Amino acid sequence: MSYLTEGRRKGIRSWILSTDHKRIGVLYLVSMVSLFFIAVLIGVLMRIEQLTIETPMFEPQTYNAFFTVHGVIMIFMFVLPGLPAVFGNFFLPIMIGAKDVSFPRLNLLSWYFFIAGTGLVVASLFTGAGPPDTGWTFYAPFSLTSGTNVSLGVFGAFVLGFSSILTGLNFITTIHRLRAPGMKWHRMPLFAWSLYGTAWIQVLATPIIGITLLLVIAERLFGIGVFDPAKGGDPLLYQHLFWIYSHPAVYIMILPAMGAITEIIPTFARKTIFGYKAIAYSSLAIAFLGSLVWGHHMFTSGMSEKANLVFSLLTFIVAVPSAIKVFNWTATLYKGSIEVRPPMLYALTFVFLFAIGGLTGLMQGALAVNVQLHDTYFIVGHFHYVMFGGTGMGFFAALLYWFPKMFGKTYNEKIAVFAWVPIFIGFNMLYFAMLVLGYMGMPRRYFTHLPQYRTGHIIASIGGFILAVGLVMFFANLVVALKRGRKAEQNPWGGVTLEWKIPTPPPLENFSIIPRIDDRPYRFNPEGS
Amino acid sequence: MGHETHVHIVPYRVFVRVWLLLLVLTGILVATSTLWHEALSVWAMLIVTPLKAGLVLFYFMHLNYEKPYLRALVFLTLGVLTLFIGILFFDILDR
Numbered sequence: 307m308s309y310l311t312e313g314r315r316k317g318i319r320s321w322i323l324s325t326d327h328k329r330i331g332v333l334y335l336v337s338m339v340s341l342f343f344i345a346v347l348i349g350v351l352m353r354i355e356q357l358t359i360e361t362p363m364f365e366p367q368t369y370n371a372f373f374t375v376h377g378v379i380m381i382f383m384f385v386l387p388g389l390p391a392v393f394g395n396f397f398l399p400i401m402i403g404a405k406d407v408s409f410p411r412l413n414l415l416s417w418y419f420f421i422a423g424t425g426l427v428v429a430s431l432f433t434g435a436g437p438p439d440t441g442w443t444f445y446a447p448f449s450l451t452s453g454t455n456v457s458l459g460v461f462g463a464f465v466l467g468f469s470s471i472l473t474g475l476n477f478i479t480t481i482h483r484l485r486a487p488g489m490k491w492h493r494m495p496l497f498a499w500s501l502y503g504t505a506w507i508q509v510l511a512t513p514i515i516g517i518t519l520l521l522v523i524a525e526r527l528f529g530i531g532v533f534d535p536a537k538g539g540d541p542l543l544y545q546h547l548f549w550i551y552s553h554p555a556v557y558i559m560i561l562p563a564m565g566a567i568t569e570i571i572p573t574f575a576r577k578t579i580f581g582y583k584a585i586a587y588s589s590l591a592i593a594f595l596g597s598l599v600w601g602h603h604m605f606t607s608g609m610s611e612k613a614n615l616v617f618s619l620l621t622f623i624v625a626v627p628s629a630i631k632v633f634n635w636t637a638t639l640y641k642g643s644i645e646v647r648p649p650m651l652y653a654l655t656f657v658f659l660f661a662i663g664g665l666t667g668l669m670q671g672a673l674a675v676n677v678q679l680h681d682t683y684f685i686v687g688h689f690h691y692v693m694f695g696g697t698g699m700g701f702f703a704a705l706l707y708w709f710p711k712m713f714g715k716t717y718n719e720k721i722a723v724f725a726w727v728p729i730f731i732g733f734n735m736l737y738f739a740m741l742v743l744g745y746m747g748m749p750r751r752y753f754t755h756l757p758q759y760r761t762g763h764i765i766a767s768i769g770g771f772i773l774a775v776g777l778v779m780f781f782a783n784l785v786v787a788l789k790r791g792r793k794a795e796q797n798p799w800g801g802v803t804l805e806w807k808i809p810t811p812p813p814l815e816n817f818s819i820i821p822r823i824d825d826r827p828y829r830f831n832p833e834g835s
Numbered sequence: 836m837g838h839e840t841h842v843h844i845v846p847y848r849v850f851v852r853v854w855l856l857l858l859v860l861t862g863i864l865v866a867t868s869t870l871w872h873e874a875l876s877v878w879a880m881l882i883v884t885p886l887k888a889g890l891v892l893f894y895f896m897h898l899n900y901e902k903p904y905l906r907a908l909v910f911l912t913l914g915v916l917t918l919f920i921g922i923l924f925f926d927i928l929d930r
Contacts (some may be wrong), residue, residue: 510915546926550919597915598922610929616922 308714308811325410328812331396332712333417338384338392339781341424345379346774348372353736353770356763359754369753370439371454375431377442378459382466383424385697386555389562390473390508391420393704394501396712398477400805401495403486403823405815408479412472419469426462430455441751443552446533446544450525457523464519467512470558474508477501486804488823492586495803495827496579499586500565503593507554507561511597515551518544545607549600557596559693560660561589563700564631567653570707571635573801574650575642578828581634588627595624605673606680614673621671628664632657648722649799652703655730659695663688666741681751684744690737702729702780709784710798714811715791721783728776735769803827843900853894860887 309328313320321329352372355364364372395413399406407413431437434455440448444463449456481502485494522544524530531537533544572579579585601609601617635657646654666688670676679685710716743762748755755763797806808816860883867879893899898906 510912514919542926542930546923598918601922601926608930609926612929613926616925 307813308809309814310714310811312814323414325406325414326814327395327399327406327410327413328712330413330417331392331394334387334391334395334420337417337421337424338387341379341383343777343781345376345384346777348376348379350770350774352376353767355753356755357767362753364753366753367436367439370751371431371437373751374438374441374459375427378427378438378463380693381442381555382427382463383420385559385693385701386466386470387420387473388559388697388701389566389704390477390501390504390558391416391469392701393497393566393708394473394477394504394562397708397805398480398498398501399484400808400812400816401498401803402481402484402489403804403817403821404480404484405817405820407476408483409476413476416469416472416476419465419472423462423464423466423469426465427459428462430458430462434458443548444519444522445548446522446525446539446541447535449522450534457526460519460522464516464523467516467519470508471512471516474505474512477505478509481505486820486823492583493823493826494586496568496582496585496589497562497565500561500568500589503589504558504561506590507558507593507597511551511554511558514547515555518547518551521547542604542607542609545604546600549603550597553600553603554593554597556692557592559697560700561592563656563697563704565589566700566704566707567635567656568631569801569803570649570653570703571638572828572830573707573799574645574647574653575639576645576800576830577638577642578830579634580637580640581630582826582828584630585634588630591627592624595620595627599624602671602676605676618671618673622668625664625668625671632661632664647799648717648719648726649703649707651723651726652699652706655726656696656699656703659691659699659733663691663693663695666691679744681749682744683740683748683750686750687737687740687744690740695733695737705784707799708805709787710794711805711810711812713788713791714794715787716794716798717783717787717791721779725776725779725783728772729780730776732769732771732773732776736766736773737769739763739766739769800830802830843897845894845897845900849894853890857887857890860890 309326313324313326315323321333324330324333351364352369355362355369355372395407436454438444438449438452438456438459439454440452440456444456444460449460481494481498521530521532525533525539529537531539533539533541535541568579568585599617599620601613602621605614605617644650666684670679670685670688706717706722739762743759743766744750746759746762748759748762794810796808796810799806804821805812807821864876864879864883868876892909898909
């Protein structure tokens with residue numbers, strides 16, 4: 307018996323009314339991957355537009371809607387809920403030896419908020435005066451005056467925020483209250499540590515964007531004049547409030563991915579993690595310091611010089627805990643018995659691509675360079691390296707790692723590796739070309755480009771198409787595995803955390819007897835053999 | 836059921852005393868805003884209002900009887916909010 311077959315209800319109701327954390331995790335997985343492919347399709351359409359600038363395929367206004375919707379879906383509905391909502395929900399209780407999260411009903415409610423927010427955003431595309439055209443940042447004063455359906459889209463993002471806050475609250479309580487007997491803080495798996503850091507950002511920062519978005523709506527409907535300079539408002543205040551949330555949100559996206567990578571690397575290096583405490587506390591340090599660097603999105607906005615200096619300094623400091631993680635992963639690999647199976651391949655790809663994303667981020671932390679690169683394709687390239695190369699690749703690695711445990715089926719490992727080739731090549735063609743284009747001066751969010759950027763755009767577009775093919779291969783492999791995959795073993799990778807010690811797929815309440823934890827995690831050869 | 840039965844019965848007189856203290860503090864706030872210079876009323880607000888909020892949190896909301904780490908979490912939250920607002924002033928004071 308497993309969570310897939312047990313339960314009081316049958317059919318669709320057994321899913322949408324289930325308070326089991328594993329089923330809710332799967333609900334998120336299905337909803338998010340569907341949305342991901344819609345956003346990928348929009349991304350492909352944008353690359354087609356850049357190939358056909360002589361006879362544009364889409365109107366400029368349509369292109370504006372494309373990048374807005376692509377951004378809103380990818381950020382708010384895929385990478386932000388991303389790993390916490392899917393793998394956090396599914397594995398956090400199991401990894402700490404609990405039967406469920408602290409508030410299972412609240413957990414299901416969070417998913418309903420997610421779906422309601424998504425529904426509102428989708429409705430904003432087809433109702434009123436057309437899809438929002440502000441970019442995913444909804445910057446004032448344009449978002450206050452745009453004739454498109456900004457209010458509904460913004461309200462959708464507001465509702466999505468509730469989902470995030472409640473999930474964070476649930477995870478904090480679960481980690482504090484439901485750890486198995488003997489599981490002290492320093493015996494907790496590092497994925498749980500990363501979720502803990504993430505949950506605090508979700509709880510503390512998300513309300514700020516919630517209020518800010520409501521103020522945008524109030525300003526549009528009632529003209530209250532908080533952000534509108536024509537009424538004595540301060541548009542820079544909008545940018546501050548937006549980024550006070552949205553920069554830490556980047557760490558909501560990346561921290562759990564780092565946590566998943568920290569699980570995968572020791573398993574496939576057959577070696578305990580190097581620097582357990584350093585990794586655990588660097589998650590908290592990233593969560594804290596990452597909350598103080600929002601102003602680096604505003605260096606060219608007219609903010610005071612002193613603020614520019616302070617934020618630039620803080621930005622360089624936040625690189626330290628991120629680098630600690632990368633060094634610890636590398637040190638874990640050193641003299642390990644490394645086996646490059648699909649999850650490990652994608653995990654190593656994460657490290658490589660995230661390093662490029664991180665280092666290009668540091669470049670922009672320098673004030674003079676930032677002025678040159680602001681609002682160019684360099685920024686677009688950089689954050690795709692972090693969010694897609696980082697969070698996206700972390701999500702894929704985590705999916706490949708935990709898929710057999712979640713569904714009790716094995717996928718075709720050869721195809722997973724085969725799909726990696728177009729993903730890796732296409733990714734770098736697309737986003738490295740963007741870095742170069744941006745350095746040359748190509749501004750972001752333009753539906754067309756000047757002739758000197760032509761070659762770069764062709765390379766990027768071809769890369770985008772190759773990447774899309776790789777993504778289809780990747781997910782098709784998993785869908786086929788669901789239907790026709792062989793039965794998975796209990797512990798196919800030789801992992802040592804708790805999820806590998808229970809049956810595959812896990813039973814309804816995970817453990818018949820709550821385990822007692824007497825040792826730290828990641829002990830691959832406790833006898834010292 | 837093995838749930839905790841860890842309940843604090845706070846005597847009514849404590850609540851009454853705290854309530855009276857809150858009234859006094861409110862009186863001080865009103866007095867400073869009307870009697871003296873307006874700058875003083877801002878400082879009075881900055882000092883007295885957190886005191887009042889603290890009394891409500893500690894007695895009416897029972898934070899005083901919670902474990903130290905829960906108290907710490909509440910102040911961590913308030914501290915982060917203060918820090919956010921504080922950093923904003925690097926921009927606002929010098930723009």
